[in-house]
Amino acid sequence: MEDKNELEPAFFCVPDITGFTKFIATADINFTKNIIPALLRKLIDANILKMKIGEIEGDAIFFYKKGRLPSVGKVAEQCKIIYQTFSDFISSVEQSDPDNYNLYLADSQLGLKIIIHHGNISTANIKGRIKLLGTDVIIAHKLLKNAIADYNYILLTDKYLSKIKDRQNLEQWFDWEKLRTGMEVYEFMGEVGYRYITLDEITFMLDVKLSPALRSNKKTT
Incomplete structure (x- = not known):
């Protein structure tokens, strides 16, 4: 049982490449060993919320x-930037290496999901490396x-959504009417409820909501 005195609140954002296992299993190793690290570096650099990397x-x-929860608008913007970075990287491979792109990346063979969660964590130092611990990490x-x-x-x-006090702001950025409902059941942890929306939908909404000056600035950075 977790000692609540040792726990700290934390916001989680976990970008994950969809289709990764098939890609690694079927693509040429000389292609994958360069592409995946380069893509992960790009996604790390897209960290506008100044988050730490657990692993x-x-x-x-x-x-x-850790600490204060980022605003809903900033979380939505972070998701958009991560997805745009992913899409731009895949497009750059199409230009620089069209043969391998057509073999392994065309027809959206890789995708991206982003898990947003909030919960409590504790940390442990294991030979100089910080390890995150706790039920919410799992x-x-x-x-x-x-x-x-x-x-x-x-x-x-649902645990992240329950922390959002301004429901109107949440509905503005994540278009509550388009959010679909889901749930997973995990041994020892029970039901974990969530809402989800496609990145194409939220990208379109953010393009509409962001000011012209901000959109112009993003194109030049």
Whole structure:
């Protein structure tokens, strides 16, 4: 049982490459060993919320931020920037290496999901490396495997959504009417409810909501 006195609240943002296992198993090793690290570096650089990295697990980056919860607008913007970075990287491969792109990346063979969660963590120092511990850390990891059929989406856990006091702001940025409902059941942890929306839908909404000056600035950075 967790000692609540040792726990700290934390925000989790976990981008994960969909279709990664098939890609690694079927693509040429000389192609994958260069492409995946380069893509992960790009996604790490897209970290506008100044989150820390708990760990990198092959195809997923476990970002977290302790303390005050980021605003809903900033979370939505972070998701958009991560997805745009992913899309731009795939497009750059099409230009620089069209043969391998057509073999392994065309027809959206890779996608991106982003898990957004909030919970409590504790930390341990293991030979100079900080290890995140706690039930919510496990939940964030387990949600990478879920029943959602879409390839590109944001998953917002009920626990994260319960922390949003301004429901109108939440509905503005994540278009509550378009959020679909889901749930997973995990041994020892029970039911984990969530809402989700495709990244294409939220990208379109953010393009509309962001000011012209901000959109112009993003194009030049």
